[in-house]
Amino acid sequence: MEKPLQLCYPVQTLDRRELLPAGACLTQETMTDLVRSAERETFPRMRFMEYGTISEDLHHYCSKPPYGQIFFDPKRKKEVFQTMQQMEFVQPLLDIYGHFSARDPYTYRHILTVFALSLLLAQDLIEDRKELAMGVAAAPNHDFGKLCVPLSVCKKSTPLNEHERQLLSHHAAAGYVLLSYYLKDANHPAAITARDHHERCNGKGYPRGITLQNRIVEIVAVGDVFDALICARPYRPRSYDLRAALEELTMQADSGAISADVVRALISCIRESHPPYKDCKFSREMRGAPPPGNLYSGAIPGRFQPEGGLEEEGNSGHGGK
Numbered sequence: 001m002e003k004p005l006q007l008c009y010p011v012q013t014l015d016r017r018e019l020l021p022a023g024a025c026l027t028q029e030t031m032t033d034l035v036r037s038a039e040r041e042t043f044p045r046m047r048f049m050e051y052g053t054i055s056e057d058l059h060h061y062c063s064k065p066p067y068g069q070i071f072f073d074p075k076r077k078k079e080v081f082q083t084m085q086q087m088e089f090v091q092p093l094l095d096i097y098g099h100f101s102a103r104d105p106y107t108y109r110h111i112l113t114v115f116a117l118s119l120l121l122a123q124d125l126i127e128d129r130k131e132l133a134m135g136v137a138a139a140p141n142h143d144f145g146k147l148c149v150p151l152s153v154c155k156k157s158t159p160l161n162e163h164e165r166q167l168l169s170h171h172a173a174a175g176y177v178l179l180s181y182y183l184k185d186a187n188h189p190a191a192i193t194a195r196d197h198h199e200r201c202n203g204k205g206y207p208r209g210i211t212l213q214n215r216i217v218e219i220v221a222v223g224d225v226f227d228a229l230i231c232a233r234p235y236r237p238r239s240y241d242l243r244a245a246l247e248e249l250t251m252q253a254d255s256g257a258i259s260a261d262v263v264r265a266l267i268s269c270i271r272e273s274h275p276p277y278k279d280c281k282f283s284r285e286m287r288g289a290p291p292p293g294n295l296y297s298g299a300i301p302g303r304f305q306p307e308g309g310l311e312e313e314g315n316s317g318h319g320g321k
Contacts, residue, residue: 004025004026004027004030005025005026005173005176005195005207005208006023006024006025006026007020007021007022007023007024007025007026007170007173007174007177008022008166008170008173009022009148009167009170009174010022010148011145011148011173011174011177011178012147012148013092013147013178013181014092014095014096014099014147019034019177019178019181020034020177026173026176026177028186031180031186032186034177034180034181034186035180035181035184035185035186037181038181038182038184039184043090043091043092043182044090044091045088045089045090045091046088046089046091046094047085047087047088048084048085048087048088048089048094048140049081049084049085049087051089051094051097051098052094052097052098052101053101054097054112057101057108057109057112058081058084058112058116059081061109061112061113061116062077062113062116066230066242066270067113067116067117069242069270070117070120070266070269070270071116071120072272073274076120076123076274077120079123080116080119080120080123083119084115084116084119087137087140089140090182090183092182093141093144093179093182096141096144096147096178097111099147100146103151104146104151104154104155106154106155106231106232106233106234107143107146107154109231110143110227110228110231111140111141111142111143111144112140113223113227113231114139114142114143114220114223114224114227115139115140115142117223117226117227117266118138118139118219118220118223119139120269121219121222121223121262121265121266121269122216122219124265124268124269124276124277125215125219125261125262125265125277126215126216126219131215131216137188137189137190138189138190138192138193138216138217138220139190139193139216139219139220139223140190141175141179141190141193141194142175142193142194142197142220142224143171143175143194143197143224144175144178144179144194145170145171145172145173145174145175145176145177145178145194146171146175147174147178148170148171148174148178149167149168149170149171149174150167153167153168154168154234155234156234156235157234157235158235159235169198169206169207172194172195172196172197172198172206172207173195173207175191175194175195176191176192176194176195178194179191179194189216192214192217193216193217193220195207196208196210196212196214196217197217197220197221197224198221198224199211199212199217199221200212200221200256200257200258201213201218201256201257201258201259202255202256202257204257205257215259218258218259218261218262219259219262221258221259221262222249222258222259222262222263222266223266225248225249225252225258226245226249226266229244229245229248229249230242230245242270246263246266246267246270247283249263249266250263250282250283253282254282260282261277261278263282264277264278264280264282265277265280267280268280
């Protein structure tokens with residue numbers, strides 16, 4: 001039997017109300033009690049794209065390189081944004097967007113772009129409309145557990161120490177708790193995605209080290225890594241170029257860490273002809289290069305790896321997005 005996930009740190013809401021203490025085991029009983037406590041509350045709802053500047057920001061992010069190249073097809077881009085227009089969130093989750101927008105712009109932009117990219121990839125990878133609808137609900141809050149990570153850690157421009165790395169890794173379990181509570185369902189796709197988006201197909205991820213076999217989470221996981229590479233980060237002012245980022249993803253897919261199908265779908269989106277993703281072949285000609293001063297340690301031994309060992313993504317201390 002799989003050992004239940006245990007919290008190393010408490011999980012608190014935006015107004016600092018503790019949902020679960022450090023040391024809590026996220027057993028079925030614990031999560032059932034958590035959901036029952038949420039059922040006593042009523043959370044107002046609001047359309048996602050009508051909150052703050054989300055609509056304006058998403059259009060801006062998806063028009064800038066390299067996302068302008070990825071969202072070049074007007075029809076496919078329109079479908080993504082129409083889907084977003086129909087979504088409603090409970091107010092506390094929208095307020096977390098407001099928190100990140102004001103205090104951690106990188107995380108805010110990252111969550112939005114991974115959401116948009118995940119919707120685009122899902123168009124090709126998920127044929128079942130019901131499953132696709134579940135995927136839509138899963139992607140937009142994958143990093144909300146960062147709410148429980150000190151801003152000084154999220155925005156640190158130098159490698160993290162071991163304690164800070166543990167604090168950052170806490171965001172996966174914290175996101176699971178927060179979303180289970182606000183969505184009143186510990187099995188909601190969004191809660192599962194928040195918990196598992198750093199798991200890997202070869203079982204070498206975190207927080208549980210399970211073998212990832214969930215297509216929705218696989219899509220978000222690839223989008224998560226890709227966006228971390230091609231955009232500037234607090235510890236890396238310059239981003240990977242598109243070629244180098246795709247080569248890194250290809251290496252990770254070859255190692256079995258991330259889904260090869262999802263990486264092929266991403267390559268298909270970037271190609272102007274938009275071929276079926278199954279027809280996309282991986283190039284083994286490595287012509288890209290990481291940016292100067294790169295601290296990304298990758299997931300492949302010997303591939304852009306500085307001192308400090310292997311990480312999921314991030315610098316030698318920033319092991320999560």
